[in-house]
Amino acid sequence: MIRSLRLRLMMAAAMLALIFMLALLPALQGAYSLALQDSIEQRLASDVTTMISAARVEDNRLLMPLLLPGEQFNLSDSRLLGYIYNRNGELVWRSRATELAGIDYRPRYDGTGNQFGKIKNANGEEFFVYDVEIKLLGGRNAAFSIVALQPVREYQVIISALREKLYLGFGAALVVLLALLWMGLTWGLKALRGLSQELDQVETGERESLSEEHPLELLRLTGSLNRLLLSEREQRIRYRDSLGDLAHSLKTPLAVLQGVSETMAKRPQDLEQARLLQSQIERMSQQISYQLQRASLRKSGLVRHHVVLRPVVESLCNTLDKVYRDKQVNVCLDLPDGCQVAMEQGALLEMLGNLLENAYRLCLGRIRISLHASLSGDELCVEDDGPGVPESQRARILERGERLDRQNPGQGIGLAVVKDIIESYNARLTLEDSPLGGAAFRIHFQAN
Known part of the structure; x- marks a missing residue:
């Protein structure tokens, strides 16, 4: 059982902070993941626009320049892949880097306009894909699917790095928060330590009552303790006075009886009765002393x-x-x-x-x-x-x-x-x- 109030509060605050952070981490990671996917979608949409702007149609045939304005489409090792399919789903053009990608993509020309999703190649590698349906190209009737792809691994690397940074950042934040909480609890419980010190001083007899220099929340407690101390002190004084009066009131009758017994002891015929009387007087005196000691030597309830x-x-x-x-x-x-x-x-x-x-x-x-x-x-x-x-x-x-x-x-x-x-x-x-x-x-x- 943890008996320290500060340690209890610290553990409760640490547990709440940890639960809050563990709940916040997935939310932040999910929000960043959605934002990153939106960014990738917009980038792929921009790349599709680049391919559309470079395309021409002559005699119902798609013509593409050797070099596109977007340099990524012109590199054989580019991470950006471009495809163009006709209405029948036949591939009519692709960028240089697609030759090694091993992607077997089938567009769905169903009038939805554009689609964003994920696909996998034959090796199981995952790609983001953005597919746009075109009906007018260069002012002429045309029906094509313009497709741009990007590997998912870059997105996964970014998310993994973000997750690591979030864990490190939240861990550091938790340590700082716990340090601040410990300092705050130390300052907040300073009043209780002061009250404890004053109680120690009362127990050792260095002071008779508690001061009023405490927070408002503790004044009722200190007031009750002061009234208890005063009541105990007054009660002890009354006990001492009553015991003193009792001892004084019994002293004279016992002295008289002792004198009578001594007088009787001088007469031989009353010697035995005198000894019996003296024995009983001594017994009464010792019994009174015993009861007085038993009543007056009790430990105080608060004062040590x-x-x-x-x-x-x-x-x-x-x-x-x-x-x-x-x-x-x-x-x-x-x-x-x-x-x-x-x-x-x-x-x-x-x-x-x-x-x-x-x-x-x-x-x-x-x-x-x-x-x-x-x-x-x-x-x-x-x-x-x-x-x-x-x-x-x-x-x-x-x-x-x-x-x-x-x-x-x-x-x-x-x-x-x-x-x-x-x-x-x-x-x-x-x-x-x-x-x-x-x-x-x-x-x-x-x-x-």
Whole structure:
């Protein structure tokens, strides 16, 4: 399937131009052929007139001079042939060149005046023939057929040369036309390229809306896109404000409940209930955080964000190095200079924060973070040398509330948040064994 609009239009225009030229070629060739035959007929009629003007009749006998005014009739190798027949169809005179022509012509003296057509000699060679019936010659009653012939091969040579010139001329004209069409389409589609560039700038965040410097035919489209961008931006602001209000409104009740649980924990008889209450409060807090992250970290429908990866990774690793300073974790960064990830910064921080926190917590001492580019898209990988994840459990731990590590607190929603973030950016998360010995979380970003 051809996806280029310019190439489609170019192919359609080229096809129409080719069909037009192929239809025009036979018409031009036919018109020229008719014109050439008319010219040959007129020339032969003129030659017949030459023979008539030279003929005399005495005692009902035709007399012709040795040399005719038309030099072609006097040459033995002439292409022009002349014959004169009486009323009975008997040959009474012929020009010198007819001796070698081998033509057996029979005139039709039927009162039609003159005839123009084609005949063939014994060898199959074709001739144009012009036959004129004469009843008065030199002022006297006479009945003769004056005939002039000319070989068709000269006509065929001219037509063949014309056909070749037409093909060459039309081919050159088609090439020039296609070049002009390509230039015209390039100029005509310049507006679409400008619109595409502005959309790229909107996606990368360089501009907030499309300009109005476009052709009239595109203004309705750009206006609709600008309204969509504005609506999306306002909706995202409302979502952030609503989520902030929700988080603030829930913060105080949870703090009160936490205080009550701490007070209850001081009474030995209520210690078990206090622990249960604290566990449920923690679970509620994590569930609220999960739902807030799930709602707020969705990818924008039109705007594409790109974040430089290395500074984000280094910042997270510096923080986790302080939390897990007793482990002395060795982190290897295999990241190309200036490499970027097509995500919002908040989403990238949340995703890598969960993956790196798991890697720091479960590793023995080594972590590797790498990014590799390919034709199908970029692949971000976080690996560790920990115990890894059994193949039978890999799908389960990506579900909300599922955990393999029961020795540390948590509700098992970190990887679920990671999965939601990745899927919201049309990316794909796979869990494999790492060459380091532990787990390898691979995030595949689709190529744009």
